Each structure stands twice: as C-alpha cells, then as structure tokens.
Amino acid sequence: QAGDALGVLAKAFASQRSVEATLVQCRSNGGTSVTILVQIVPGSGVRSRVIQPFVYAGIVSVDDGESWRNYDPHENLLRVEKSPVLFERPIEERLRLIKANFVLTLERQELVAGRETNVVALKSAHVGSYDRRLWIDKETSLILQYEIKKEEARIVPIIKTKSVVMGKVRDAISLDESVVENARVQKSWGPVEVKDGREASEHVGFHPAFPKKFPAGLERQAIHVIGHGQSKFIAVRLTDGMATVAVYLWKPG
Numbered sequence: 001q002a003g004d005a006l007g008v009l010a011k012a013f014a015s016q017r018s019v020e021a022t023l024v025q026c027r028s029n030g031g032t033s034v035t036i037l038v039q040i041v042p043g044s045g046v047r048s049r050v051i052q053p054f055v056y057a058g059i060v061s062v063d064d065g066e067s068w069r070n071y072d073p074h075e076n077l078l079r080v081e082k083s084p085v086l087f088e089r090p091i092e093e094r095l096r097l098i099k100a101n102f103v104l105t106l107e108r109q110e111l112v113a114g115r116e117t118n119v120v121a122l123k124s125a126h127v128g129s130y131d132r133r134l135w136i137d138k139e140t141s142l143i144l145q146y147e148i149k150k151e152e153a154r155i156v157p158i159i160k161t162k163s164v165v166m167g168k169v170r171d172a173i174s175l176d177e178s179v180v181e182n183a184r185v186q187k188s189w190g191p192v193e194v195k196d197g198r199e200a201s202e203h204v205g206f207h208p209a210f211p212k213k214f215p216a217g218l219e220r221q222a223i224h225v226i227g228h229g230q231s232k233f234i235a236v237r238l239t240d241g242m243a244t245v246a247v248y249l250w251k252p253g
Contacts, residue, residue, distance in 0.1 A: 005104035005120045013091045015141035024162045081188040097241030101217035112144040113161045129216040191224035206251045
C-alpha cells in the first residue's frame with residue numbers, strides 16, 4: 001500500500017502543470033485564508049487571480065515556466081522574477097526524500113469539489129516535522145486538497161478546492177494580462193544558483209559556512225544568490241521532499 005501511495009504522489013507531482021483546468025481554491029497565507037481562481041494551460045503556464053479577501057483582491061500572477069509575473073493593483077506594482085519551476089529538483093529526488101522521511105498510506109477515496117480523489121497520508125518520521133494528507137484527483141492527478149497536522153492535533157488546510165472544471169480554459173492565459181500600462185516594474189536579477197560557499201562568496205563578499213547535516217530529515221536542495229539592485233544575499237533552500245525551507249545569510253552591515 002505504501003508503494004501505491006508513492007505512485008499516486010509521483011503522478012501528482014508530474015501533473016500540476018500538464019492538466020488543462022480552471023479551479024477555485026482557498027489557500028492558507030500566513031494564517032489568512034485567500035480565495036484564488038487558478039487557470040492551468042499546458043504549455044502556456046499557470047495564471048492565478050485573488051478573489052478574496054478584498055485587501056488582496058485583483059492580484060494576478062502568471063508563471064509560464066520561464067518567468068513569474070505578479071501584478072498588485074493596490075500598489076500598481078509589477079514584480080518580475082525567474083520562475084520557481086527553473087529550480088525544481090527532479091521528482092525522483094523528492095520521492096527518495098519522502099520515502100526516507102515519511103510513512104505513506106493510501107487511505108479511503110473521497111469526493112472533493114464533486115471529484116473522486118485518492119487520499120494519501122504521510123506520517124512524519126521526525127520530531128519537528130508535520131504529518132500531511134493530500135487529496136489527489138483520480139482521473140487527472142491534480143492535488144485538490146492538502147492539509148498538515150500541527151501541534152495538539154491542530155489541522156491546517158493549505159489548499160482546499162471549492163470548484164473545478166477540467167478541459168479547455170475559457171479565458172486563455174495571456175502574459176499581457178499581468179502587465180498594466182504605467183505600472184511600476186520591479187525586476188529581480190536572481191536567483192543565481194551556485195554550487196558551494198566558495199562560489200557564493202564571489203557574489204556576496206563573504207564566505208558562508210553550511211552545516212553538513214540538518215534536522216528533521218532536511219537536505220540542502222540549492223544555494224541561491226538573490227536580491228534587488230546592489231543588495232545581494234544568500235538563500236539556502238532545504239527540503240524534506242514535501243516542504244521547502246529557505247535560510248537567509250547576509251554580510252553584517
């Protein structure tokens with residue numbers, strides 16, 4: 001059963017940008033629930049627009065696999081960065097870590113937004129890491145619901161799909177939709193991926209030290225030099241296969 005669960009999870013990881021669909025989802029954002037309209041067009045990208053709450057409403061982001069654009073109408077600001085997809089690690093690496101850090105179970109099937117799903121439970125093998133549960137669409141392998149179990153059995157919903165329409169997206173994704181005339185534009189030159197502290201030091205002016213081992217089954221995924229303008233600092237990306245943690249380092253002063 002664990003092998004079946006891992007197979008379901010592997011298909012889910014591979015399907016998140018390859019299934020044409022329109023979804024309305026509630027997502028957790030630092031304790032705030034945000035309702036988002038998500039449009040996926042294979043080969044074009046993923047477009048997300050915030051519906052609620054009002055303070056975030058109208059924020060649009062488009063990720064075409066090369067660049068990530070985010071337009072905030074409240075600030076009339078367009079942020080342009082490299083797509084996170086460019087820095088994703090192979091699915092095989094994620095599955096290796098998941099097998100080492102979690103006990104997987106394929107649970108009962110349930111309906112989410114009227115769709116039949118397989119439920120995959122991941123019980124953490126480490127203190128300080130959380131148990132997780134994912135509801136994965138049986139037909140398309142899209143992740144429709146995702147929650148984590150924190151201290152004192154508190155359940156935190158990360159993704160909850162309210163409605164989903166599979167098939168042709170009515171409003172085709174256009175990168176121009178995230179570009180508003182006269183908007184202030186903030187372009188990031190990073191992240192720049194480097195292989196070790198020595199290479200990172202050439203960018204930031206100090207030699208960072210990295211521990212050889214990390215807690216809770218985390219492994220180093222990548223070292224990035226990031227920043228805006230002349231400001232540069234290091235982001236060390238750590239992962240246990242499911243979650244990603246960023247540790248930031250910079251030169252004092």
